[in-house]
Amino acid sequence: MAVRLREAMAAALYGADGFFRRERPADHFRTSVTASPVFATAIAHLVAGVDKALGHPDVLTVVDVGAGRGELLSQVYALIGRDSRVRPVAVELADRPAGLDPGIDWRPELPEEFTGLLIATEWLDNVPLDVAVVDPDGVPRYLLDDGSLGTPLDPADAQWTDEWWPLHDPGDTAEIGLPRDRAWADAVSRLTAGLAVAIDYGHTRADRRPTLTGFRDGREVEPRFDGSTDITAHVAVDALGVPVLRQREALATLGVDGARPPLDLATADPAGYLRALSGASQAAELLAEGGLGDHWWAVQTVTIEWTPWRLSQSWTR
Numbered sequence: 001m002a003v004r005l006r007e008a009m010a011a012a013l014y015g016a017d018g019f020f021r022r023e024r025p026a027d028h029f030r031t032s033v034t035a036s037p038v039f040a041t042a043i044a045h046l047v048a049g050v051d052k053a054l055g056h057p058d059v060l061t062v063v064d065v066g067a068g069r070g071e072l073l074s075q076v077y078a079l080i081g082r083d084s085r086v087r088p089v090a091v092e093l094a095d096r097p098a099g100l101d102p103g104i105d106w107r108p109e110l111p112e113e114f115t116g117l118l119i120a121t122e123w124l125d126n127v128p129l130d131v132a133v134v135d136p137d138g139v140p141r142y143l144l145d146d147g148s149l150g151t152p153l154d155p156a157d158a159q160w161t162d163e164w165w166p167l168h169d170p171g172d173t174a175e176i177g178l179p180r181d182r183a184w185a186d187a188v189s190r191l192t193a194g195l196a197v198a199i200d201y202g203h204t205r206a207d208r209r210p211t212l213t214g215f216r217d218g219r220e221v222e223p224r225f226d227g228s229t230d231i232t233a234h235v236a237v238d239a240l241g242v243p244v245l246r247q248r249e250a251l252a253t254l255g256v257d258g259a260r261p262p263l264d265l266a267t268a269d270p271a272g273y274l275r276a277l278s279g280a281s282q283a284a285e286l287l288a289e290g291g292l293g294d295h296w297w298a299v300q301t302v303t304i305e306w307t308p309w310r311l312s313q314s315w316t317r
């Protein structure tokens with residue numbers, strides 16, 4: 001029997017034999033985390049800033065939701081020198097990877113409460129969602145996994161589309177971001193004090209458009225609901241209800257610089273020049289327009305005032 005896309009996507013990605021239960025994300029697509037270690041260095045700076053803003057608490061928890069294979073936490077934990085006050089927590093539905101640093105907690109659900117940094121890179125785009133399509137009579141209905149249309153939208157989804165992705169004419173299509181808004185709000189509600197950052201590709205009212213797609217083996221493909229592909233849709237970041245800024249602005253403030261090293265370094269210190277050049281090109285990838293630099297950082301503080309950014313200027317509503 002045909003089912004709504006949210007249910008089909010949940011089964012295909014996270015069911016017993018789902019895509020993310022079996023597959024290593026880095027084998028199928030490139031994220032900021034897996035693109036280069038420069039990203040983890042910037043996040044380590046952020047951890048240090050949050051620690052300072054919190055007055056160096058006895059326990060500083062760093063939670064990475066949708067942690068993949070723990071690539072980000074492993075690097076950040078190593079960079080900050082395995083500080084005994086720091087408790088890294090990977091929240092991930094896939095099994096704990098072999099060889100992960102034993103200091104990293106690995107669990108399928110968020111801690112009930114914690115103080116520190118909550119981070120999610122490319123998690124929300126994989127939170128299953130429904131798609132609404134306006135039928136020939138002008139009624140928005142749920143799209144089913146066989147391509148047919150199901151029932152009219154529930155009141156909460158209808159309200160979400162009215163506010164964030166208005167539908168007008170037959171054929172108009174909206175990806176209903178409400179489950180992402182709720183997932184993020186639930187995650188942030190567990191943060192007693194500190195900073196929460198969701199990093200993802202997304203859109204705002206200014207460039208809203210259907211984006212549901214698949215990835216497999218490094219290529220964009222038709223999404224399949226049989227567990228053989230990733231299934232993802234951009235995040236309606238303005239609907240998260242928190243300030244957002246672009247990754248290129250966020251990382252620049254954290255010291256990521258894509259400028260090439262001066263050419264005279266090549267003669268003075270050829271090895272140093274090559275290292276600097278490689279670092280600059282890795283940074284440039286994370287900052288690139290039309291690429292990872294366009295990703296959004298949705299930022300929320302809890303009890304603290306501090307962030308490295310001047311957020312009011314980046315608020316997109």
Ligand SMILES: C[S@@+](CC[C@H](N)C(=O)[O-])C[C@H]1O[C@@H](n2cnc3c(N)ncnc32)[C@H](O)[C@@H]1O
Nearest residue numbers: 020025031033066067068091092093094121122
């Ligand atoms: C696109 S991958 C991102 C991996 C990593 N954060 C990165 O940026 O490279 C999304 C990950 O989120 C995980 N995930 C999705 N929903 C989750 C949930 N509710 N709880 C824990 N992990 C989840 C998936 O299993 C998958 O590993």
